Amino acid sequence: MPTALKHTVDPRPDPRIERSRQVILAAALAELGAVGYGGFAIESVAARAGVGKSTIYRHWPDKLALIADAFRKLQDERDPELETGTPREKLARILRHVADVVVDSPFGKCLPAMIEAAERDPALRRYHHRFQAEANKPTIALIASAIASGDFPAGRDPKLTAQALIGTIFYRRLMTDAPFTPAEAVALIDTVLGSEV
Amino acid sequence: MPTALKHTVDPRPDPRIERSRQVILAAALAELGAVGYGGFAIESVAARAGVGKSTIYRHWPDKLALIADAFRKLQDERDPELETGTPREKLARILRHVADVVVDSPFGKCLPAMIEAAERDPALRRYHHRFQAEANKPTIALIASAIASGDFPAGRDPKLTAQALIGTIFYRRLMTDAPFTPAEAVALIDTVLGSEV
Amino acid sequence: MPTALKHTVDPRPDPRIERSRQVILAAALAELGAVGYGGFAIESVAARAGVGKSTIYRHWPDKLALIADAFRKLQDERDPELETGTPREKLARILRHVADVVVDSPFGKCLPAMIEAAERDPALRRYHHRFQAEANKPTIALIASAIASGDFPAGRDPKLTAQALIGTIFYRRLMTDAPFTPAEAVALIDTVLGSEV
Amino acid sequence: MPTALKHTVDPRPDPRIERSRQVILAAALAELGAVGYGGFAIESVAARAGVGKSTIYRHWPDKLALIADAFRKLQDERDPELETGTPREKLARILRHVADVVVDSPFGKCLPAMIEAAERDPALRRYHHRFQAEANKPTIALIASAIASGDFPAGRDPKLTAQALIGTIFYRRLMTDAPFTPAEAVALIDTVLGSEV
């Protein structure tokens, strides 16, 4: 009964479309990393991707939408951090990962552009905030459970604690000339949660 | 002997120059706040300032230099915070002020533009970082002395502590949809330094 | 066999290109006639032609190239003069035509601009000279054959004779306030070649 | 009684003014010769003359007026040609002189610019035409008297004859790539007036 299949799901779109989307997004990320949000040129992306400019405009309404999608792709690549150990060890591992991503990765390279773009475009801003919130959930949960279990000192707001830890890393990236290094993770935890006894 | 003064140094420059600089910088800040770094147009600034485009280029080599100078002016306007009380009270006052500035002021409005611009221009980046460092010095000093006096728990790095506090505020401004409110200052201090006994 | 034709040459270019070229050249000539070489503004030409400035720069590298091309178009419009009669009659007809063109036509309007432009741009100068030489060939040939046939007095250089005749017309247009009128054609011939007996 | 002198004639103006006028006119001519009418920049003239731009505008209302005055100075320098010999010899001498001036001198260099400028500015045009007419008077007079004396063939209009001779030289300068050389003077006279018996 193949016809049944026909009008069920399978709106299998032209495969050229997905292929175009992917090479364009990749080229967009390369462009962003290379010249930043300010210098970002659709025409360069088209050239990089070996694609006609019109193909880009066929899939995205404008420059910002493309950038937003590129960011999306970028963030989807950031993988969560699930491992074992004491809460303090787990937390340190998370912070080291965040530091890596914020400082080194394509995500980090695009971060200033992303912040500026989010400031101008509401849709992008929503996505930006939502993603950031999502990414922090495991950290907040970890802190909450560690407080509950007595591993971390009581009387603290888990979310605020997480923001203080993560915020330090972003602050160092965006506002100082000394980005946070993974080696500082333990010192940061000690500073915010107090040293272990 | 006024005549004596006459032919000494007195390289009094054309007063029109300073006047132009001021109206242009003011217009540039307005433009930045209105349309951000990406949409910033010298021609709009000229129109806003009621000035010929060439007058702007007479004083700044290009768009970025004007933006940098506008930021400089902006930051110079942020006033230091000197008052009395317990270290915890002083710190809360500082954080409330930072929150105000980061969230509400022209500085806050331009912050994303500034971060993106700093990412692209080394000279601007240096200035941005230097200013931020300068602005935090009193906070770090306050924390250091409070630790020394026993008002704050020992074993913490004052600088890292300050960055965790300040960083939380910037993080909330730049990466979340819930900017830090002055009312949260005490909770933040409690979270990072532990509650008062 | 239409298919055979299909994949032969036929690199039919975008028809918009030719259309743009034509409206722009027409507008350029209008501009030249109106404000001359000195006041000639690409932006005005674009406005006149109802075209984006960038469209002009897509087809010509700069102002001078556009002017050169406009002159070319102008000169291509000057039509040769082929008719019957005695050599003297033919010559008079030619001179009347030259007088018309030099004094009244778009060519005449643009002539000073053309001379000035040719002075500044070697390529344009070459074209200008070549065209002028080409345009005079029939006149020189006519004079040469009339000398050979005894219709015109012997011992004269046909080319120099032609230049004296044509040159008078240009001189009057460019250096005096009394342009040459067609009615003077016979008097000019009499003056240069002597009256008919 | 020196005071009497004071308010009589003595329009002796500030000698600096005349001095300024002269250096500026000289600089203007140099500029014209160097970059032509099109590239002529008041600011360059000021720099060449070691003079403030405002000094130029104090003496001339605008660019065109300065150029016109420069032309005037230029033409005033062209000296008449008065010598002895047969009419044919005198005429040849005149034509050689005109050829020299038109081809080689500053006047010749500025000629295209002058023609174009005259086309745009009525005052300049008047001057241009008047000067040219003036310059040709001796030639016309010479031809007229030579016709009267029987040295030149009868039945010719002296003015038109002069224009044919002079016009050839200008035509060759402005419309061809082979400027008239003094050596051709005799051939030109032979062509227009017929060879001597």
Place this chain on the structure above:
DNA sequence: CGCTAACCGAGACGGTACGTCCCGTCTTTAC
């Protein structure tokens, strides 16, 4: 396996802002 629709690259189009140059005016300071 051949048709047709869609997607594609290429790039022309009307615009807008860039940063430069020069205009002609106006202001300030020095001699």
Place this chain on the structure above:
DNA sequence: GTAAAGACGGGACGTACCGTCTCGGTTAGCG
């Protein structure tokens, strides 16, 4: 009290991209 120096508002230059559009040529997948 003139002149230099040069700041000013203005406007055209030629460049780079924007986002829209019109082209043929290629390719997928249905019939």
